[in-house]
Amino acid sequence: DAGVIQSPRHEVTEMGQEVTLRCKPISGHDYLFWYRQTMMRGLELLIYFNNNVPIDDSGMPEDRFSAKMPNASFSTLKIQPSEPRDSAVYFCASSLQITYGYTFGSGTRLTVV
Amino acid sequence: AQSVTQLGSHVSVSEGALVLLRCNYSSSVPPYLFWYVQYPNQGLQLLLKYTTGATLVKGINGFEAEFKKSETSFHLTKPSAHMSDAAEYFCAVSVWNTPLVFGKGTRLSVIA
DSSP states (O other), rough: OOOOOEEEEEEOOOTTOOOOEEEOOHHHHHHOEEEEEEETEEEEEEEETTTTTEEEOOOOSSTEEEEEETTEEEEEEEESOGGGOEEEEEEEEEEEEEEOOOOOOOOOOEEEE | OOEEEEEEEEEEEETTTTTEEEEEEEOOOOOOEEEEEEOOOEEEEEEEOOOOSSSEEGGGGGGEEEEEEGGTTTEEEOOOOOOOEEEEEEEEEEOOOOOOOOOOOOEEEEEO
């Protein structure tokens, strides 16, 4: 298995633009997580899915953020409109069970200028 | 809610010296505990985990951690540091079918 695949690896966009981050989890993993990493706040859970259904999105910072999982092999995290404070590394992770170890993707480094 | 505290945002050791990275957790129920490592510009990689059973857990790259319920700790150790161990290390906790909560991380530097 190729692991968790995220795209793009890097994204630079102007404030106000829409940004879409993509994730392909490991096949057979029922859980998918989106985390955001910043120097100030560390790793924060944004949202997670179980069998493609969003379970907890309480970590999503604002209505500008939305996430979808249309099928078991694909998820997106969208920011619209983007702001400079959204600059961070966004990680997708997947797991067989919520309390198992997670497999992380390589992350998307987002810079909003 | 559960939480994790990693003591020391930066630890520096000499090559060949003992590595000790500290992690304390807060939980009212039995926790699952994890250590992850992150190399520059990469995702997090699982080093080891404690779920139930033996309290001394061995992981990859010669690392191990011991779950001490009385001290609510899960410190990570390695007898002899190698230059390749330089990275960021994260402790994480999960309870009652909740997602992992991560500590702030400890950056390990290894001096030749």
